[in-house]
Every structure is written in structure tokens, then in C-alpha cells.
Amino acid sequence: MIELWNVSKTYEAGNKALRNINMTVADGEFVFIIGRSGSGKSTLLKMLLKEVEPTSGKIIVNDMNLGKMPRRFIPRYRRKLGMVFQDFRLLKDRNVYENVAFAQRVIGASTRSIKESVPAMLKMVGLSSKYKFFPQQLSGGEQQRVAIARALINKPEILLADEPTGNLDGHNSMEIMKLLEEINKLGTTVIVVTHSQEIVDRMKKRVIMMDRGTIVSDEKKGGYTYEN
Numbered sequence: 001m002i003e004l005w006n007v008s009k010t011y012e013a014g015n016k017a018l019r020n021i022n023m024t025v026a027d028g029e030f031v032f033i034i035g036r037s038g039s040g041k042s043t044l045l046k047m048l049l050k051e052v053e054p055t056s057g058k059i060i061v062n063d064m065n066l067g068k069m070p071r072r073f074i075p076r077y078r079r080k081l082g083m084v085f086q087d088f089r090l091l092k093d094r095n096v097y098e099n100v101a102f103a104q105r106v107i108g109a110s111t112r113s114i115k116e117s118v119p120a121m122l123k124m125v126g127l128s129s130k131y132k133f134f135p136q137q138l139s140g141g142e143q144q145r146v147a148i149a150r151a152l153i154n155k156p157e158i159l160l161a162d163e164p165t166g167n168l169d170g171h172n173s174m175e176i177m178k179l180l181e182e183i184n185k186l187g188t189t190v191i192v193v194t195h196s197q198e199i200v201d202r203m204k205k206r207v208i209m210m211d212r213g214t215i216v217s218d219e220k221k222g223g224y225t226y227e228n
């Protein structure tokens, strides 16, 4: 479970990015975070990754209080989180297989485990036949599938996606969303930041809307809304 208790963030320049945010995300939930530019969405994701510290308040992820986490635990903590970005961030000089395998090598996985898990993951994202392709030989949707495979290969408990379809057309965007939904059904908690109202409308998931650093609505699948 992810819990934010009265979380605020004021950047050095005096920008109030988050103002007294309270929210919880249960294990296995699928949540969209929407809101106009500058409303604090990326700041929130960066806090979950422990890249940005709150100015006040408490963040607890799977019973771990991030504010009290010793520095040496941070790399291990981050392995519980998978991250997907708008611009894919693949290694351009490595093929699809190597891009995914690399994430396993970094954590010291055995060659045997890599040889088992990478093909299985590529199958899941529908890229088995393109494992030797390089990123520039793939469509945007395919590149994002590789990025998703890489984010999932170490079996994170939570997948954070920051505008994962920002560079994709409507069809590819929905395909990526369906893939994220499948991943979620297998048990991973999924949090997606998006600007796309169409995606949010079609997916019928929980939607947290932010505005100027606050949560202005939190709408469940069933459709009820409450003000924070």
C-alpha cells in the first residue's frame, strides 16, 4: 500500500508543488493521475521514487516510511518500483533483448535466470520475434513495450508510468494501456500520469485529479467523486 499523509513540497525557489496531499493506493490498484501542467504530478512520482523529499508530511510504501529510510536501503527500495517514461529511455546501441537483460544484469541476476526470464517477458509484451532489433528499428509503441518489459523484469510491486503514451498515436496508446491493464491484473500496482482525457474515459479506472498542488477529485470506477 502507498500512503501519503499531509505531504507538501516547496522547492528551493519557493514554488509550492504539493500542498497537504493525503491519498492511499491499495495493493493491486490501477490509478490514473491527471491534472494540468505544473499541478504536481511528476513531483508526486519523484517522491515515491525517493528522488525528491517532501518538505513536510509522511510517505509510507509497503509499510516503509520513506523519510526514515537509511540511504543504503534506497537502491533496494527502488527495485520494488518499475518506471516507464514518455521518451522510452532505451539504450540505443543495444538490441531489444539486451535492453531488458541489462536491468537484470545490474542487480546481479544469473545468466541462467536472464535466459529464462527475458524471453518470457518479451513474449508477454508481444515482442518475441523482434528480440534482435535495435530501438531505432521499432515503432514508438514497440519501444514503449520494451521499456515496459525492462521495468517489469525484476518483478516490481509497483509500476509508475509518467506520460507513457505521450509520444504515441491513439491506437498505440490504447494498446499500451491494455498491456498495463494486463500487468495490473497479474498483481502489480499501476500508477499512470497522463494528460489524455480519452484514455482516462476509456479505461474506467480510479482517477486522481490534481490542480495547483492539491487533489481536487478522486473518482473511482463506479463514478463517485469527493472533494479532498
Ligand SMILES: Nc1ncnc2c1ncn2[C@@H]1O[C@H](COP(=O)(O)OP(=O)(O)OP(=O)(O)O)[C@@H](O)[C@H]1O
Binding pocket: 011, 012, 013, 015, 016, 017, 035, 036, 037, 038, 039, 040, 041, 042, 043, 044
Ligand atoms: N526542481 C524544481 N525546482 C523548482 N521548482 C520545481 C522543480 N520541479 C518542479 N517544480 C515546480 O513545481 C510545480 C509542479 O511541477 P511538476 O513537474 O510536479 O508538475 P506536473 O504536474 O508534473 O507538470 P507536467 O504535466 O508539465 O509534467 C511547478 O510549478 C514546477 O515549476
